[in-house]
Amino acid sequence: MSKLLDKAKELLTKHDRSVDKGLNKAGEQADQRTDQKYTEHIDKGVQEAKKHTGESDTTK
Template sequence: MFDRLKDLKDKATDLASEHGEVIGQGLEKVASVIDDKTDGKYSDHLDTGVEKAKGFIEGLDEKDGAGEPDAVKES
């Protein structure tokens, strides 16, 4: 079971690395729609969330020597 989960994680990481820019654009569009629907009430929260998500996606491509993404390393 753990091998299947590792394979799934590896595939997700590969897809995020290959299509990170498109994913980031999608996140921005979704945030914009939500911002419009809420009359800008949560603009700061949406901006923060989108930036963190984009940073995480970028971090998937920059793995550390142990093979784990920097953003997901366990302590």
């Protein structure tokens, strides 16, 4: 199982910007579906997830 986790971490690091874009889109969809009731919580969750995607810039 650790080989699978290592591979997943490697892919996340290699494709950090794409993963971050996907996280942003997922956050936007969640925000729309909840009628912006939880925007602050969703944004916080997206930012926390971005911290774990690799070493490149997570603000884009």
